[in-house]
Amino acid sequence: MVDAYIMRAIIAIFILAINAAIAGSFTIFKDITFLVAGAAHAALAGASLAIAISLYTSLYIDPMLGALIFSIMIALMAANARKANVAVAIGFAASMSLAVLFISLIREQASRVWGLLFGDLLLLTLHDIIVMAIATIFILMLVIYFSREFLFISFDSEGAMASGINVKALNYLLLSIIAVSTVIIMKGVGAILVYAMLVAPAAASNEMAKSIMQVFSYAALIALLAGFSGLVISFYFNISPGAIASLIATLIYFVVIMKRR
């Protein structure tokens, strides 16, 4: 019988793979991979603000809700800016300043934020898994429904506009989806490693694939391979599964680009 926490980690890896395949691929298509790093750090600021508010007022705000709101805010900023990566960079800096400020206000509870910074696949609760799964199903449905539009606006936004697609609204939606995926994966691997897990599988896959469907499926497979290898290795050597998974995902990317040369 597999322990419950291992079972939860296994489910989390599948959730992670779906997000890496969908949101990861679209960060590559939209050429906005930096948003993942920005959204992850904005999430830290949001979570620490939520903890601070809960600590100092009678109001309780779930840190994950704070994380989601802040990461979506940075995504909306990026979608609205003429130079998205610059907006993300500034948002990143502002978020980190806020995170440091809020963490200094919640000293005794700061470890909860550190948990988000590093994450742990083996410490996920059933509640975490349910929230991650529901959010992922929601994302999956949205992306399937808008897949043609999302591809069109990534390929040629002017052409998409000319054919009557509401490019602005869909751009907000797509970048927000990427931000939500970032927060979902962050729960499992932390803010620092989320970039590797969300971007590297899709980036490697994009180099190999000959069609969009292949990008999605190879990215999912790479994320699964990295996730399970991380889990197995961590089990035998007692090291962080997220770190190993991220290392394997980034290693696969480097091998793929070396081979392509």
Added chain:
Amino acid sequence: MHYGEDSLIEAQNISFSYNGNVALRNVTFSIGNEFMVIMGPNGSGKTTLVKIIMGLLKPHGGTIKVFGKSPEKVRDKIGYMPQKENIARHFPIRAIDVVLMGISSKKFIGKEEIKKARDALREVGLEHVWNKPFGRLSGGQQQRIMFARAIAKEPSLIIMDEPFNGVDLPSREKIMNALRRRMRAGTAVVAVLHNINPVLHYVNKVLLLNKEMIAFGKPNEVLTESILQKAYGGSVSVVVCEEGYWHPLIGDTHG
């Protein structure tokens, strides 16, 4: 429906500015089922005018009607080929998927749409690459696919922004042949071009811009040395070919 002398596009005193910088001023023209080329130096407002014709930008002054209506209401009648610089090539979208974008805003693609996309690819001689990633094709092939996308939905008006930039001769010929077939079938064409010479013999109207309308009319009325000098700010030689068309010697230094 046939649009006569001047009822397909009717523009009256159009003006547009970006953050206070005038991009277009007092542009007035009208065309029917014709081939119109928009010419002018870099930054003369050509792309801005195209965007206004398609309803992507709203003019700050004046009025524009396309097919007798406001442009954003007739988008399904327009096939658009954007400048190639604005297209992403870094992910493996297949040629046929690019063409399918032009056909239908429907959620799911059926056999009929796929047939139309394949027909459009055949028209530019690229049916055999339908399955290939767009970004791995040659520059000329990519432009032929973008042209196939513009014609796939059988538009009544084709709008092209610098369609021949970086395009090899055989590809240009394939696009031109397909374009001429469409024109014979009654499709109107508006093209932004730095170099009008490859298409000059088929052009009905030329609109010469330099932030304002310098001239509009039949090619031989517009492409004179004095008018071109006014638009380009330097002397432009014109050569008359055997068929009697006036070819301005510009374009080679651009795009």
